[in-house]
Amino acid sequence: MRDITTENITRAVQESWANADDPRLKEVLQRLAHHLHAFIRDVRPSHDEWLAAVDFLWRCGQISDDKRNEFALLSDVMGATSLVDLMNDTPEATVGSVLGPFYTDDSPTVPFGADLVGDNEGDAILLTGVVRDTAGRPIPGAVVDMWQTNSKGVYATQDPTQADDNLRCKQLCDAEGRYAFTTVEPGPYTIPTDGPVGKLVTHMRRSPWRPAHYHFIVKAEGHQPIVTEIFFPHDPYLGSDAVFGVRAPLVRDISPVANSAGPPVATQRRPLHRIDFDFTLMPVAS
Ligand SMILES: [Fe+2]
Structure with missing residues (x-):
């Protein structure tokens, strides 16, 4: 058993990626866990707010097709693409x-x-x-x-x-x-x-x-x-x-x-x- 706590969950997620054969993807996912968890600790979303965020991403997927990629647009308006x-x-x-x-x-x-x-x-x-x-x-x-x-x-x-x-x-x-x-x-x-x-x-x-x-x-x-x-x-x-x-x-x-x-x-x-x-x-x- 691993007793997951607020203190160790980030390390646990990072370790879950540790056996990957692709070293770059492993690094990216472990750093993503670090920054995503830091974002959550900082913003402290409520359950409803987090569900709204997940629902937003779901709706991005729903409207995307072979001609339209709403996730690319999301990347653009967040300045990530640039x-x-x-x-x-x-x-x-x-x-x-x-x-x-x-x-x-x-x-x-x-x-x-x-x-x-x-x-x-x-x-x-x-x-x-x-x-x-x-x-x-x-x-x-x-x-x-x-x-x-x-x-x-x-x-x-x-x-x-x-x-x-x-x-x-x-x-x-x-x-x-x-x-x-x-x-x-x-x-x-x-x-x-x-x-x-x-x-x-x-x-x-x-x-x-x-x-x-x-x-x-x-x-x-x-x-x-x-x-x-x-x-x-x-x-x-x-x-x-x-x-x-x-x-x-x-x-x-x-x-x-x-x-x-x-x-x-x-x-x-x-x-x-x-x-x-x-x-x-x-x-x-x-
Ligand atoms: Fe254009």
Whole structure:
């Protein structure tokens, strides 16, 4: 018999994981026991409060399916996703930001200078830059994978009225490591507010809004990929992003386009604005 008490229960739980073959998972679970029990000792939840917490998690599971992960949203609004991102950043590389739930790997590959504007509302914006390694060398053939909402803050993957591949693309950088395409400014949007996480956020008088952003994944052979976002300085939600994704180096001005400026682009509407954003990738140690 083991007489479990307030004093020894944490040690007992930690010891229950001690025979695991996976040393990292063993460490994680033992540290989780330490911090979870410390949280309970600190907060001293009543039975009803603890049952409410367990019920909240159950409801997160109930509303999740193959297209929706309420636990990922919970991680986002608690800042856990962003903290993991920040702690795994490489200081020399472009700072990362949240992937979010709207990425799909099947965006069309478009040529340098492509036009994504189509019938979308908004001024055309030239989005261009160079992908380099941490030594400053351009990376020809790097893949820039971008996805964004339309001006109303809606992704094509959420909206049957948009073409499947609207406002998303992959592009291979040219011989100088450049990417360039024209697109429109995305709109801000709220996290889903119909589930337990969104309801908690609004109940607690937190803003459910995300500032408008472009999402990027940038990859190149022999380099660590980057998942990041670009934001705009005029955005009213820049200081209250519901998922804590804003980083100062990722806020970028939309500049007027000088007549002769920028790489050649095929456009349906002449871009009046441009955003310049260079990416820096960390080579993988060989
Ligand atoms: Fe997003």
